[in-house]
Amino acid sequence: MSRISYINGSYVHHYKAYVHIEDRGNQFADGVYEVIPVRQSNLIDFKPHLDRLNRNLKKLKIKFNYSGKALYFIFNRLIYLNKIKNGIIYLQISRGTAQRDHAFPEYIEPNFFITARNKKINNKLIEEGVSVITTKDLRWKRCDIKTISLLPNVLAKQEAIDKNAFEALLIGSDEIINEGSSSNFWIVKGNKIFTGPLSAKVLPGIVREVLINIINKEKIDFIEEKFTLQEAIDSNEAMITNSSTVITPVVKINDKVIGNGMPGPITIKLHQLIEKNIIEQIVK
Numbered sequence: 021m022s023r024i025s026y027i028n029g030s031y032v033h034h035y036k037a038y039v040h041i042e043d044r045g046n047q048f049a050d051g052v053y054e055v056i057p058v059r060q061s062n063l064i065d066f067k068p069h070l071d072r073l074n075r076n077l078k079k080l081k082i083k084f085n086y087s088g089k090a091l092y093f094i095f096n097r098l099i100y101l102n103k104i105k106n107g108i109i110y111l112q113i114s115r116g117t118a119q120r121d122h123a124f125p126e127y128i129e130p131n132f133f134i135t136a137r138n139k140k141i142n143n144k145l146i147e148e149g150v151s152v153i154t155t156k157d158l159r160w161k162r163c164d165i166k167t168i169s170l171l172p173n174v175l176a177k178q179e180a181i182d183k184n185a186f187e188a189l190l191i192g193s194d195e196i197i198n199e200g201s202s203s204n205f206w207i208v209k210g211n212k213i214f215t216g217p218l219s220a221k222v223l224p225g226i227v228r229e230v231l232i233n234i235i236n237k238e239k240i241d242f243i244e245e246k247f248t249l250q251e252a253i254d255s256n257e258a259m260i261t262n263s264s265t266v267i268t269p270v271v272k273i274n275d276k277v278i279g280n281g282m283p284g285p286i287t288i289k290l291h292q293l294i295e296k297n298i299i300e301q302i303v304k
């Protein structure tokens with residue numbers, strides 16, 4: 021089966037999907053992206069992803085005129101054409117193609133493309149948890165915008181992989197854990213769940229948003245508060261969240277064991293609740 025992607029209005033063979041060399045995404049990382057989960061061939065949390073995309077386009081003054089309805093249709097078509105069961109949709113929108121110049125033209129057509137791929141659900145992650153490392157947060161001062169400028173994130177993740185860890189937590193100059201290289205970070209102390217408040221140092225993750233809604237609905241103790249590496253090491257449970265793996269328990273930080281070294285009861289409970297929320301979105 022040949023893989024099909026979508027680029028600037030056309031469905032094309034994946035290996036024939038190109039942008040121009042003077043695409044501003046390519047030259048300046050002048051663009052935004054989204055990763056939307058697919059479960060049992062259904063889009064999950066489409067609306068909050070679309071809302072975040074629109075907020076980010078506005079922040080970068082990129083004028084993209086596809087409606088949410090059109091995107092929903094294209095995403096579903098790609099799910100069908102590529103026979104996606106469980107996986108992800110990746111959408112990238114750059115400002116467009118123009119002669120290289122830092123300032124951008126007033127009238128410019130965005131370049132955008134969408135890819136779809138299957139991704140196996142790895143149950144071992146939730147059953148056993150993962151190890152993470154910490155590294156300096158070298159990113160710019162607007163980490164709240166989901167731009168394709170990801171070099172510090174890429175280097176941090178590679179550092180984690182080179183050290184046999186799953187993720188790198190990014191530590192600010194104030195010793196606070198801001199988030200992971202591609203995830204939000206949470207800890208549990210006693211019965212209380214903590215994650216850092218939204219700020220320019222944190223990406224407003226969709227799983228973060230959905231999970232906070234669930235936590236509030238279930239009346240579980242929750243505090244949006246900054247915490248340090250030492251506080252995380254001293255916590256009872258820790259976890260990371262993102263759209264590709266939803267909730268992943270963290271059982272070691274820099275080789276220091278968290279709690280009893282196994283995914284804790286609150287993490288497991290949150291995982292069950294968010295999975296229930298996903299199943300409820302799947303059309304029978």
Ligand code: PMP
Nearest residue numbers: 202203204223225226227262263
């Ligand atoms: N923080 C960063 C830096 C990320 O790259 C991601 C994943 N895109 C997240 C948090 C989690 O966001 P989401 O839950 O929307 O996948």
